[in-house]
Amino acid sequence: MRGHGGRTALCMAMALMFIAPLSPAQEKQMDGIPYPALDGGNDTQYWAVIIATGSETRDATDVNDLRTTLIGHGWKEGNIKLLIEEEATKEEILTTPFEWLNESGADADDIILFFFSMHGEQMEDQQPLDEPDGMDEYLIPYDYDRESGNNSMMDDELSVAFDGLRSRNIVIIFETCHSGGMIDGTEDLGKGGRVVLMSCAADESSGPLFIKKRWLFPYYLIKGMKGDADANGDGWVSAEESFYYAEIPTILRSSLLSLIFLLHPFVRLRPQHPQIYDGWPSQENSGAQLKLVNLSWRKVL
């Protein structure tokens, strides 16, 4: 399960030093990238917010992998915001990325990807009372106080923050325990114009990929984004395709690990079952896929 790591961002900073900055020529080239303009115009922009705290080594690897994968497929470096380790306080998470997106002009036809990698837990449903199972889910930011419970970040609170965005094309990825419950309440995150990818069911924990010091679900999700997940062969990896690519290996590997550790005196692992909420383009008609990664654009970083 998700253990608590150290709290410095040094490791992350060192990892990011190995990402080559884009040359002006590369930046210019990207302006011409044939990404789809969903409103029929040509001003669709792609934005990403990557938030990770609570497990320094795995966070650094996952975050670096996701960031370089997006940049390597044409996403602009300046359109990706990171909140890592001690930067990922409750107030920061709930305000900074959302203000940044709105002030930067992210609008209805833009595509926004959020990635949360944190500890997650459940508590008795708090106001607004919205949960069929009586339990709200909450995330654990850097400044969470375990004794008092201060600074727990409720699914209801996150939902309000997301409602402030103008984009109708939002992908939210949760690598957190109990993440399946981020969409189970009436005030939660499952709304039209969004695809939510969750690492496990509401009553499950989310586990690691031991051999690579990664989190299991994001490892396969990002691996798929690099090309393997393009199931329909259209040269794009959609949010939906990356999920279905990652789903089965995540179930199988977590099941295998749970057997291996069955008799371990301390470590308890259970199979995890990733969940998808598909409300794109609308809740009523979610047949189309939300394209994220253009495989025709590859750049070695």
Ligand SMILES: [Ca+2]
């Ligand atoms: Ca609630």
Ligand SMILES: [Ca+2]
């Ligand atoms: Ca809720």
Ligand SMILES: [Ca+2]
């Ligand atoms: Ca919930």
Ligand SMILES: [Ca+2]
């Ligand atoms: Ca595809």
